[in-house]
Structures are given as C-alpha cells and as structure tokens.
Amino acid sequence: MFEENCQVCHGANGVGEAPGDPEARDEFGFKAPALNDDAHAWHHSDQTLICFIAEGSPCNTRMVAFKKILSPDDIANLVAYLKSRWSVSSLACQGGRHMGFMAMQ
Template sequence: MMKRFALVMTLCLATSASAEQVADVWKAKCKSCHGEDGKAQTKMGQKESIVDLTQPAWQKAQTDADIREVIADGSPRNTRMKAFKDRLTPQQIDALVGYIRTMKAK
C-alpha cells in the first residue's frame, strides 16, 4: 500500500513539474510573439499578423502534427517563425503542442 502511495505521489509531482516546465518554455521561446495567452496581441504578433492560437477554427484546422511541424521546422507562411528543432527537445515540442491545445477559447 505504501509503495503504491509513493508511486502516485511521484507521478503527481512529475506531472506538476512538467506543466511548469512547458509554461517556462512558452514564456522563454513563444510569448514574445504569441503572447502569454496565445492571442498574439503583442507588437510582433500584430506586425506579423500572427494567428490567434485560441480561436476554435484554428484549433480545429490544425492537427497536433501540423503544430509540431511548425514548431520544429518553422513556418512556411511566416519566415520570422524559426525552427526550434535544434533548440528544443522532441519532448519539449510535444509538451508545447499540448500547451497550445489548452489555449482553446471557450
């Protein structure tokens, strides 16, 4: 019983740390253009006409693979969106995809 409790606690702590880590990656790598909330209401977001990631239509139109590809390889539609495959691990990129999915407008 005690081993099971320890395992559950370890998993909960790991999940919490992971959520904090992805938020830190977002703040360090994405926030300056996409904004804290993904709405791109930043100077760069407005200058580059960056899409609002919270829009249900955008969320529905983009697959996880599409989002992952843009983060990893950059955007073919906006050359300012550089590739992050050499600066982020595959796990960090996957975590960012999940983080972006949480931004979906209600």
C-alpha cells in the same frame, strides 16, 4: 517554455500578434497568429503544429525552426499546452475533423 520561446510573438496566453485579425500581414508574411481558441490553430493536427514548431512556418519567415532549440518532447509539450487553452468544441473539431464538424452546423 511558452513564455520563453513563443510569447514574444504570439502574445501572452497565445492571443496572437494582431488579435482579431487572422489575415494581418507585415513584410515577412502573416503576423503571428493566435494559438489559443481565438483563431484557427485548432484547424491543424497535432503533427502539423509539431512540424510548424520544429521546422518553422512557411507563412512567416520570422517563425524560426525550434528543432535545434527544443527537444521533440518539449515541442509535444508545447502543443499540449496550446490545446489546454482550447474549448471542448475546438478540441473535438481539431485537424481534419473540422470540415466534417462544420458540415454538421
């Protein structure tokens, strides 16, 4: 499902459109970010990731809404797949927990 719907922008294995440059932009907004453990996808909660996939991105008009293409279960499975590529540390700090985790560093 990732290969069919996401890989064209987010790259093989979710490396992103501009690996190593999370601030990269084009005329549409931010370039497709890394969804693996290399960028900040883990800063978002599962619900936020689900919303981005279902509704599209407010930061890049190329990130279309997939709610008419993918079922809610498919979207949840995509989030689970993304999270399977994250480190234990990123999983522990996901979403709102990351600010508390960063304060402990």
